[in-house]
Structure formats: C-alpha cells, structure tokens
Amino acid sequence: MSIYHRSDILVIGSGAAGLSCALRLSEKFSINILCKSQLQEGSTYYAQGGIAAVLDNKDSVDSHVQDTLVAGAGLCHQSAVRFTVENSKDAIEWLIEQGVAFSRDEQDESQEYHLTKEGGHSHRRIIHSKDATGKAVQNTLSSVIKSKKNIQLFENYNAVDLITAHKLGLIGIENRCIGAYALNREKDQVELFQAKYVVLATGGASKVYLYTSNPDISSGDGIAMAWRSGCRIANMEFNQFHPTCLFHSKAHSFLITEALRGEGAYLKLPNGERFMPRFDDRGELAPRDIVARAIDHEIKRLGIDCVYLDISHKDPEFIKSHFPTIYQRLKKLEIDITKDPIPVVPAAHYTCGGVVVDLQAKTDIPHLFAIGEVAFTGLHGANRMASNSLLECLVFAKAAAETIIKNDAQINDIDVDIPLWDESQVSNSDEEVVVSHNWHELRHLMWNYVGIVRTTKRLERAKRRIQLLKQEVREYYSNFKVNSNLLELRNLLTVAELIIECAMRRKESRGLHYTLDYPEQKTKIKDTIVSKFD
Known part of the structure; x- marks a missing residue:
C-alpha cells in the first residue's frame, strides 16, 4: 500500500458524524475515511438510548430548546440550540431514508415510531431502535458507505497530526489545513493523507478517566491535534459522568441507558431506599450532572461500592421487549433485570467542550471542520441533555457538507509537495x-x-x-x-x-x-x- 494518499476530502473518524458527512459529500468528491479501529468500533455503536428530535405533534421546537437550555445551566448558545433542534426532524428523516429501522409504536396509532423520555426532557421525543440505537445507526451508515465507489476506508489508522500551510513554512499564504499524517497500525508505518478539506470527527476524550463508558479509542485525538495546530478549545471542564454504568467485575464499560429511568426505573441504596427525591424534585429524571453527584455523594457517605437501578416493578415482557440488549447482557452475568436491581456507578461518558466551531462546523483554521463530540458548538452548555449528542453529529455533519459544497467552486487547491514522515532519526523503543x-x-x-x-x-x-x-x-x-x-x-x-x-x-x-x-x-x-x- 502507498504511503501517500490524496483525495478531495479527508474524514478522520468513522462514527455517526464522520460517516453521515462523508455520505452527504459522496456524490461530488473523492473521500478518504480514517477509522481508528474497525469501522463499527466507536462511541456511536455503543449508544443505547436514542436521538432527541421534535417528532410528536404535542411537542415543539421551543419546548426542546427550552429543555436543552435548562439542562445546560445557562451556558448553551441559544443560536446553536435552536439551529440543532430546528434541523432535528430532517436529520431523523434522512436516517430513515438511509435504512435505519427505528422502533415502531404498537400501542399509539397516532405515532408511527415509539418515542421514549429521558432525563431533562419534558416530552417523549427520543426516537430509538430498541436499546441499541447507535448500533442500528452505525451498521446502516457503514453498509451504505461501503457501496460508494468514491469513498475509501482506511481501518486501523491512528491520526498523528494535522498538516497546515504554516507548519510547512508556507507563511505567505492562508494557513489552511491540507491533510494529516496517520499511523497504519498493521504495517507499522506513518502515511501521508493530503486533501483539500479535512473533517475531524474523532469523538471525545473520556478515556482520560479511570472509569468510562466509552470504548478504548476515545482518547481525545482530534482535540489534541486541533490544539497543536492552533485552534481554540472551549469548556473542557465540563466532562459528563453518566450516572449509571454497570458495576461488575466481569463487565467492561457497559452503559445502562438512561431510557430505563425514562421508563420508570428507580435508583436505590443497598437497603432498597430511593434517594434521588432527596436531591431533586425530578427524582431519577433530573439532569445527569445532578444524578451523578447524588450517586457519588451516597457512595462516599455510606462507604459503599455502588448503588442500584431497579426496574423490576415493571411488567417483565415490557422490560424484555424495550431493553433486550441490556436484559440479555446482564442475564449472562446472572442478573435478571425483571427481578433483580442492577449495580451501577457513575463513569466518564461525554466531553461537552472541544474544538471551537461555528454553525457551519468551521474551526479557526480554514478548510478544517470539526463535527460531533470533538467539537464545541455551544449546544450542550455546562451539561449535555440526554440524546442530544447523536442529533448534534447529524445536524453539524450536514452543515459541514453543505458548506464545503457551497464554497468549493471558489476555492483553489494548494499545489505543494508535502514531505513524507521522517523516521530516520528515531529507533524502536525498548522502554x-x-x-x-x-x-x-x-x-x-x-x-x-x-x-x-x-x-x-x-x-x-x-x-x-x-x-x-x-x-x-x-x-x-x-x-x-x-x-x-x-x-x-x-x-x-x-x-x-x-x-x-x-x-x-x-x-x-x-x-x-x-x-x-x-x-x-x-x-x-x-x-x-x-x-x-x-
């Protein structure tokens, strides 16, 4: 395989943001996609709950906007929130066109799809595919991507650094991003990817914490690379700790979706006592920061290892049909959620800050875009509301694609020879x-x-x-x-x-x-x- 690759677009990251952006660009451009691991591996694949969107006639854009602003504790950018929510229905319709099979509503004839409710939301507005929404989205988009002739996938590639004009010493011209170096892990060599536009879709950085619900690849690569290239970074102090990650010696980073609480699950102490009403009138459906702090407080106060999430008071068939992934996974660990409470602890889950972008997903460096969890759009404020994350991926992926398509006719490519990666002065590590x-x-x-x-x-x-x-x-x-x-x-x-x-x-x-x-x-x-x- 060549150590030099050239395309119109380089997308770094292969989750919902990266794949949906690539698909929207695929009719007009040649595209290379860097996948850090396998195509299906990433935070999108493991997202259980769903996607927040205004799809019910009883709901409204204003209500979704207001709920998001409240959850964001005063720091959301109202323009970003409204932009995202106003485009939510279009994003869901696009996913359905791609073939995503969302769960149908078999009880309410007025609703085509089943909508659930999660913390911070005043309405049922979470569209989902049972309790494995991310898997359905990732698998569908991956399948469509593979059918596109002008999209090339590079699996098991770690991005090393972005390449900009100023890094190459081209001071007299605009400091645009013109590619990236990436490590081919299978061949153990660094390769050069040159492109007219680069889209960062690398996800968050929760792997910086000891306990996290994220897959191993969530190591903040895009944020770090953008920072080294000169981009501004914002609000990195706001790390969302998901309140309910499974606490079990034989399970690794298994998230227990907030949708359980949306359907009536209670948080309890080892003695069976509910404790959330002591912390917030909304109980288990308070925003995630409040629930996580309450659990952390009770664990430290009582010196216990975990608390418990209990949905066993619900009908067993309802539990099995709505949460089949969780039911089956925990059954293998000898936890029957139709009868037993689930041991849970908070875990690092989502990076609310990131690379500063505008409503077109443009960063401080021309020709460099950032979408999804890697970006700071102003949507989440000081606390991301449940199920707004996949929505942000889809909406800003579309915004980035539309911006590239609209502006490309006026853009000239830079004709420059980028040096290949030089390893002549280094050796293999023995430490x-x-x-x-x-x-x-x-x-x-x-x-x-x-x-x-x-x-x-x-x-x-x-x-x-x-x-x-x-x-x-x-x-x-x-x-x-x-x-x-x-x-x-x-x-x-x-x-x-x-x-x-x-x-x-x-x-x-x-x-x-x-x-x-x-x-x-x-x-x-x-x-x-x-x-x-x-």
Whole structure:
C-alpha cells in the first residue's frame, strides 16, 4: 500500500458524524475515511438510548430548546440550540431514508415510531431502535458507505497530526489545513493523507478517566491535534459522568441507558431506599450532572461500592421487549433485570467542550471542520441533555457538507509537495513500560483529582504531575518510533492539561463542573475559551 494518499476530502473518524458527512459529500468528491479501529468500533455503536428530535405533534421546537437550555445551566448558545433542534426532524428523516429501522409504536396509532423520555426532557421525543440505537445507526451508515465507489476506508489508522500551510513554512499564504499524517497500525508505518478539506470527527476524550463508558479509542485525538495546530478549545471542564454504568467485575464499560429511568426505573441504596427525591424534585429524571453527584455523594457517605437501578416493578415482557440488549447482557452475568436491581456507578461518558466551531462546523483554521463530540458548538452548555449528542453529529455533519459544497467552486487547491514522515532519526523503543505506566498514572490522577467533585488544591496537584508526564512523553516521542499507545497517551496528556486549565479558570460551580472551593454560581456567565496565543 502507498504511503501517500490524496483525495478531495479527508474524514478522520468513522462514527455517526464522520460517516453521515462523508455520505452527504459522496456524490461530488473523492473521500478518504480514517477509522481508528474497525469501522463499527466507536462511541456511536455503543449508544443505547436514542436521538432527541421534535417528532410528536404535542411537542415543539421551543419546548426542546427550552429543555436543552435548562439542562445546560445557562451556558448553551441559544443560536446553536435552536439551529440543532430546528434541523432535528430532517436529520431523523434522512436516517430513515438511509435504512435505519427505528422502533415502531404498537400501542399509539397516532405515532408511527415509539418515542421514549429521558432525563431533562419534558416530552417523549427520543426516537430509538430498541436499546441499541447507535448500533442500528452505525451498521446502516457503514453498509451504505461501503457501496460508494468514491469513498475509501482506511481501518486501523491512528491520526498523528494535522498538516497546515504554516507548519510547512508556507507563511505567505492562508494557513489552511491540507491533510494529516496517520499511523497504519498493521504495517507499522506513518502515511501521508493530503486533501483539500479535512473533517475531524474523532469523538471525545473520556478515556482520560479511570472509569468510562466509552470504548478504548476515545482518547481525545482530534482535540489534541486541533490544539497543536492552533485552534481554540472551549469548556473542557465540563466532562459528563453518566450516572449509571454497570458495576461488575466481569463487565467492561457497559452503559445502562438512561431510557430505563425514562421508563420508570428507580435508583436505590443497598437497603432498597430511593434517594434521588432527596436531591431533586425530578427524582431519577433530573439532569445527569445532578444524578451523578447524588450517586457519588451516597457512595462516599455510606462507604459503599455502588448503588442500584431497579426496574423490576415493571411488567417483565415490557422490560424484555424495550431493553433486550441490556436484559440479555446482564442475564449472562446472572442478573435478571425483571427481578433483580442492577449495580451501577457513575463513569466518564461525554466531553461537552472541544474544538471551537461555528454553525457551519468551521474551526479557526480554514478548510478544517470539526463535527460531533470533538467539537464545541455551544449546544450542550455546562451539561449535555440526554440524546442530544447523536442529533448534534447529524445536524453539524450536514452543515459541514453543505458548506464545503457551497464554497468549493471558489476555492483553489494548494499545489505543494508535502514531505513524507521522517523516521530516520528515531529507533524502536525498548522502554514501552514508560508508556503503560504513565497511561495508568494519568487516568488515576484525573479520576481522583479532576473528577465529579473538585477542589483548587486537587487541580493544582494534578497540573503539576501532568506537566512532568508531558515532559517524559515529549522526550519519548522525539526519540522513538510512534505507536498507537504513545500517540494516545500524548493526546490524552494534552487533553488532561486543557481540562485542568479550563477547570482552574472557572471560579464557580456550574453544571458538570462542581468545586468545593466555589460552590455557588456566578451571575456573569461565559464560556472558558483557551488559545495557544493567549
């Protein structure tokens, strides 16, 4: 295989955002898609709950907008929220056209599709495919992608860094993004991907924490690469911890969808007592930040390992038909959710901040777009409302595609020879333990010092240690051949530093950022935006 690849569009990431953007561009452009693992692997595939959209006549755009603004604790950009919600019905109709099989409503004849309700929503507006919506979306889009002749997939490729005009020393021209270097893991070589446009769709960075519901590939690669290239990054202090991740020695990162609580499941202590009503009048359907903090509080107060999510009071057939994936998975672990409560703990789940973009998904660097969890659009504010994430992927993927199509006729390509990756001055590592040890230490210190509840002292301690780890990894990166673990660790350290910097700048508690030193909210509300040029 060649170590040089050229296309009109380079999409880095193969989840709902990346694939839907590629499909919308596929009739006019040649496209290369970098998949960090296999095509189906990623956060989209594991998304259980569904996609929020205004599909019921009893619902309204204004209601969905207002619910999102409330959940976002005052930091949502109203223009981004309204733009996203107004385009929600179109996004769902497009998915249905692609072949996504959403669950039908067999009881309400006025509704074609079954809609469920989740935390923060005032209406039933979550369209879903049983309890495996992400899987249905990912499999459908993947199938359609494979049928497109002008789309080429590159599986098991780790993006290394973006290539911009200024990085190449082309100072006299616009600093546009013109490609990326990526590690072919199967051949253990770095290859060059040149393109007229680059779309970052790399997902979030929850792997920076010890406990996460995300797959292993969620290591903040796009955020780190965009930062190194000069893009602004915003609101990284807002890391959403999903309240209910399965707590079991034989299960790894298995999320228990919020839809269970939407259908009446209760959170309970080991003695069977419900506790959420003590924290919020909305009980189990309070926004995720409130539920996660309540669980964290009870676990620490009582010195217990977990709390329990109980839906056993519902009809067994209803449970099996609505949540077949969870029922079958837990049955293998000897937990029958029609009879038994589910042991759960909070886990890092979603990165609300990211690369600053506008409503066209454009970043600070021309020809570089960011869509999905990697981006900061202003939609989520200080706390993402349930099931708005896949919606954001779809809406901003369309926005990016439309912008590229509209502007391409006026854009001239840069005719420049980009150097191939040079490994002549490095050697193979004989100290891989350095990477594994630092990876382990990073995730522990982020969980302990930059987790659900923070203090200034904890943040300062984490910052000092991260700086030392970054120095070690910088030296390692300079002297040895790159590999997947090193690239991910390098990116996670960058992301961790950005999270800590943003958290230290926010002298208040708001949404997902809660600090014991500043427990109140400020009256002046603003985003935390960091720049390499500050």
